Amino acid sequence: MNSAIQLIAIDKRFGAVHANKDVNLDIERGTIHGIVGENGAGKSTLMSILYGFYEADSGEVRVGGHPVSIRSPADAIRVGIGMVHQHFMLVETLSVVENVMLGAEGGALLRKGEAKVRAELARLSRDYGLQIDLDAVVGDLSVGLQQRVEILKALYRGADILILDEPTAVLTPAEADALFELLRALKAQGKTVILITHKLREIMAATDRVSVMRRGEMVATLATETTSPPELAELMVGRRVLLRVEKAERKPGAPLLQVHDLSVVDARGVLRVANASFTIHAGEIVGIAGVSGNGQSELLEALAGMRRPVLGSMRLDGQEIAFSEHNPHRMRQLGLLHVPEDRLRMGLVPAFPAFESAILGFSDEVALGRGPILDHDRMIADLTDKMKQYDVRPPAPRLKTSKFSGGNQQKIVLAREIERKPKVLLVGQPTRGVDIGAIEFIHRRLIALRDEGVGILLVSVELDEIMNLSDRILTMCGGHITGERRASETNERDLGLLMAGVTDEAA
Amino acid sequence: MSAPIDLPKWADTILVPAVSVVAAFLVAGLVVLGIGENPLTATRLLLQGSLGTGEGLGFTLFYMTDFIFVGLAVAVAYHAGLFNIGGEGQATLAGLGIALVLNNLTFLPGFLLIPLGILGAAAFGAAWAAVPGYLQAKRGSHIVITTIMFNWLASVLIVYLLVNVLRAPQNMNPETPAFPPQSHIPFMHEAFAAFGIEIPSSQLNLTLLLALAAAYGVWLLIYRSRLGYAIRVVGSNPTAAVYAGISPARIIVIAMVLSGALAGGLAVNELMGYQHRLLLEFTSGYGFVGIAVALMGRAHPVGIILASLLFGILYQGGAELAFEQPAITRDMVVVIGGIIILFAGALDGLFRRLVARVMLRPTLAKA
Numbered sequence A: 001m002n003s004a005i006q007l008i009a010i011d012k013r014f015g016a017v018h019a020n021k022d023v024n025l026d027i028e029r030g031t032i033h034g035i036v037g038e039n040g041a042g043k044s045t046l047m048s049i050l051y052g053f054y055e056a057d058s059g060e061v062r063v064g065g066h067p068v069s070i071r072s073p074a075d076a077i078r079v080g081i082g083m084v085h086q087h088f089m090l091v092e093t094l095s096v097v098e099n100v101m102l103g104a105e106g107g108a109l110l111r112k113g114e115a116k117v118r119a120e121l122a123r124l125s126r127d128y129g130l131q132i133d134l135d136a137v138v139g140d141l142s143v144g145l146q147q148r149v150e151i152l153k154a155l156y157r158g159a160d161i162l163i164l165d166e167p168t169a170v171l172t173p174a175e176a177d178a179l180f181e182l183l184r185a186l187k188a189q190g191k192t193v194i195l196i197t198h199k200l201r202e203i204m205a206a207t208d209r210v211s212v213m214r215r216g217e218m219v220a221t222l223a224t225e226t227t228s229p230p231e232l233a234e235l236m237v238g239r240r241v242l243l244r245v246e247k248a249e250r251k252p253g254a255p256l257l258q259v260h261d262l263s264v265v266d267a268r269g270v271l272r273v274a275n276a277s278f279t280i281h282a283g284e285i286v287g288i289a290g291v292s293g294n295g296q297s298e299l300l301e302a303l304a305g306m307r308r309p310v311l312g313s314m315r316l317d318g319q320e321i322a323f324s325e326h327n328p329h330r331m332r333q334l335g336l337l338h339v340p341e342d343r344l345r346m347g348l349v350p351a352f353p354a355f356e357s358a359i360l361g362f363s364d365e366v367a368l369g370r371g372p373i374l375d376h377d378r379m380i381a382d383l384t385d386k387m388k389q390y391d392v393r394p395p396a397p398r399l400k401t402s403k404f405s406g407g408n409q410q411k412i413v414l415a416r417e418i419e420r421k422p423k424v425l426l427v428g429q430p431t432r433g434v435d436i437g438a439i440e441f442i443h444r445r446l447i448a449l450r451d452e453g454v455g456i457l458l459v460s461v462e463l464d465e466i467m468n469l470s471d472r473i474l475t476m477c478g479g480h481i482t483g484e485r486r487a488s489e490t491n492e493r494d495l496g497l498l499m500a501g502v503t504d505e506a507a
Numbered sequence B: 001m002s003a004p005i006d007l008p009k010w011a012d013t014i015l016v017p018a019v020s021v022v023a024a025f026l027v028a029g030l031v032v033l034g035i036g037e038n039p040l041t042a043t044r045l046l047l048q049g050s051l052g053t054g055e056g057l058g059f060t061l062f063y064m065t066d067f068i069f070v071g072l073a074v075a076v077a078y079h080a081g082l083f084n085i086g087g088e089g090q091a092t093l094a095g096l097g098i099a100l101v102l103n104n105l106t107f108l109p110g111f112l113l114i115p116l117g118i119l120g121a122a123a124f125g126a127a128w129a130a131v132p133g134y135l136q137a138k139r140g141s142h143i144v145i146t147t148i149m150f151n152w153l154a155s156v157l158i159v160y161l162l163v164n165v166l167r168a169p170q171n172m173n174p175e176t177p178a179f180p181p182q183s184h185i186p187f188m189h190e191a192f193a194a195f196g197i198e199i200p201s202s203q204l205n206l207t208l209l210l211a212l213a214a215a216y217g218v219w220l221l222i223y224r225s226r227l228g229y230a231i232r233v234v235g236s237n238p239t240a241a242v243y244a245g246i247s248p249a250r251i252i253v254i255a256m257v258l259s260g261a262l263a264g265g266l267a268v269n270e271l272m273g274y275q276h277r278l279l280l281e282f283t284s285g286y287g288f289v290g291i292a293v294a295l296m297g298r299a300h301p302v303g304i305i306l307a308s309l310l311f312g313i314l315y316q317g318g319a320e321l322a323f324e325q326p327a328i329t330r331d332m333v334v335v336i337g338g339i340i341i342l343f344a345g346a347l348d349g350l351f352r353r354l355v356a357r358v359m360l361r362p363t364l365a366k367a
Helices: A043-050 A073-078 A096-101 A110-128 A143-156 A173-188 A200-206 A229-237 A296-303 A328-333 A343-347 A376-389 A406-418 A436-451 A463-469 A492-499 B009-034 B039-052 B054-079 B087-104 B110-139 B143-166 B188-194 B207-224 B226-236 B238-243 B248-275 B286-296 B301-324 B330-346 B348-359
Strands: A003-014 A017-028 A032-037 A058-063 A066-068 A081-084 A161-165 A192-196 A209-214 A217-223 A255-265 A271-281 A285-289 A311-316 A336-339 A424-428 A455-460 A472-477 A480-486
Touching: A003 A043, A003 A192, A017 A043, A017 A192, A017 A209, A032 A043, A032 A173, A032 A200, A032 A229, A043 A161, A043 A192, A073 A081, A081 A143, A096 A110, A096 A143, A110 A143, A110 A173, A143 A161, A143 A173, A173 A192, A173 A200, A173 A492, A192 A200, A200 A229, A209 A229, A229 A436, A255 A296, A255 A455, A271 A296, A271 A311, A271 A455, A271 A480, A285 A436, A285 A463, A285 A492, A296 A336, A296 A424, A296 A455, A328 A336, A336 A406, A343 A406, A343 B238, A376 A406, A406 A436, A436 A455, A436 A463, A455 A463, A463 A492, A472 A492, A480 A492, B009 B039, B009 B286, B009 B301, B009 B330, B009 B348, B039 B054, B039 B301, B054 B087, B054 B188, B054 B207, B054 B226, B054 B248, B054 B286, B054 B301, B087 B110, B087 B143, B087 B248, B087 B286, B110 B143, B110 B248, B207 B226, B207 B248, B207 B301, B226 B238, B226 B248, B238 B248, B248 B286, B286 B301, B286 B330, B301 B330
Parallel strands: A017 A217, A032 A192, A032 A209, A081 A161, A161 A192, A285 A455, A285 A472, A336 A424, A424 A455
Antiparallel strands: A003 A017, A003 A058, A058 A066, A209 A217, A255 A271, A255 A311, A472 A480
């Protein structure tokens, strides 16, 4: 086998955490190689070692059969390894050419360097079918195109081996397909691609081989065509998991949340939600599908009372919400609870012990203390019960919130909101950064809540999740609600078009 | 991509500050050596002067009382994510509050006048801190800038008032007439004498008990109350505060009001406990020492009490040292204090890293 990269017995510890245990990996030249694993399985550490962010405690890296020492990203680039990060490293106010040149200007005067970059980029674009306007300002490009700039940057620096870290997290299904198309073109030209993702569907669609990591160990490397999503999921988690939650058909009840003509602007005065109208009934899950940044976050925050809408009205359980009542405190009192999209920035206080994070938003609840003083014993006992019920690990209410894994943090937030018996629950990205095992639990819990008659609004960038959980699906694009479908009567392509702004009328 | 430094709680709260202090004393020792004096002798004189005699101890505890108040003031604001540099100005205004109450209500008996004087101090300190708090909350004017400016305003205002308005006509010094005798907070030696116990006399007065009570109160407020919870949420994660329905603007103003009121304690100790009149520059820069005290005490009341004791030792022992060894001037003592502030505050991160490196070896990732 013609190896592009060999990792031999890589070992890395961070304090008590054994992030990579004796990892061996052999990646064949000219293939697309997927790496999957739960959060904390060691994928990112391994790639960081490969890209020179960390040094392994022991072990060897070989590129093209030769042992190399990669101590910095500059070393990695020198041996032909390029990386496309999940969060782009681009200067938004510069043009495509300028971004590619950055750090490789070739002298104090730009003219000569720029001509060279231009010629090279034109060649690369031709070879790989990358269509991109070299003089466009990066900030004006769509996310999918920005990602191409990142890839171009790596190729321009001579990358033979391209590492992509969760590349589709920010893309529409169509953009993701285009990306895979591009990766196949790269492969046809003899480049090697390492694709890190947690979306098994993408592994199946795009890769030739796939390696699975679990708890720092490389548990398997398989040819993609010989495996299946359930098998991969089982390898990742170490037990059988259900990828699809069963749910019974249910008749929705009375309207609980009625939103009429809601418009929201952000701090800069840009219209983020435009005339949104919809209704959520008791006992139904309404999903909002959309590429991230198309107004879903602002919609959630407006409904939760965190942002004042500039226009529109809301009825909760038949009661009109007055302008003066439009604050998070009052919405909670009225039974509208909110699991926010970003649990670390909003849903929890990472520096607090878990039992304090577990009352965020409810610190004025009479039952939680006596007068102005909070009853810590009571709070701890409460959380201990919830931790048992939601299988939070470790079940340690005094542990700092930031020390829990993403899935367990999310369970703490969900337990806090769900156990207060909401009428309407807003849920943003319930399983972002959450392990597969915990995803199954969270999905079951949301379905159970629906069956108890709660109205749920679900916002997620995971289309699978939306389609799997929702009874009805709304799509958002550029702040507008572009369509509505029954979950049983739609498919990914259909939703993808609506998410891209191709509305029913136009189609 | 630097790995976050995670230390066990005991290491974070005790070991790191202890290492900072030891390192500061070592460097200070080098400085003393540099000017040709024996650091060991200097250390002995410092400790003897501050803790070795009853009188010295009294002065040490008097300074400690000042530092507890200003340290707590900085800490409360700090928990709300604010850096209150304005302790000096707030204490100065608190002094004005005391003078106005005590010299206008001279007919009241002590058991009413003393609490009213303390309330006056708290109210004036709070009001002086509330303005920068409001400007930060509503207009986004940075609290560090505004509190520094308010220090200057307070200083100029008090000069004007003492020279032109409050000064007793026959007095050439810019100071108010003496406060009525029943408003003096008893000295500790007087209080002990009332029970037939004789202790050496010093400036130490019963305000120390008020300071310790304030420390307990701040602990209860910050770590146990609903309001303290809200203050810490705002300080730690403002976005989460908005999510939780806590108004950061409201909390910022409340935290600054509490902070200013606590800074007023400095004026209570200095004026009601010792000077018994309002005079210029009674704050002596202690408002700034409060920042170092709060940083070193990790903004926790117990830490603040310990750090205040340390700075009390340094101030009292330093004065003795300057007296005993003329080569080590008063300025040198200020230098040593400065080194401690530098090590405990600014270089704190350095020692955290070092302690982590030793404790968690060999795992710290390359930054």
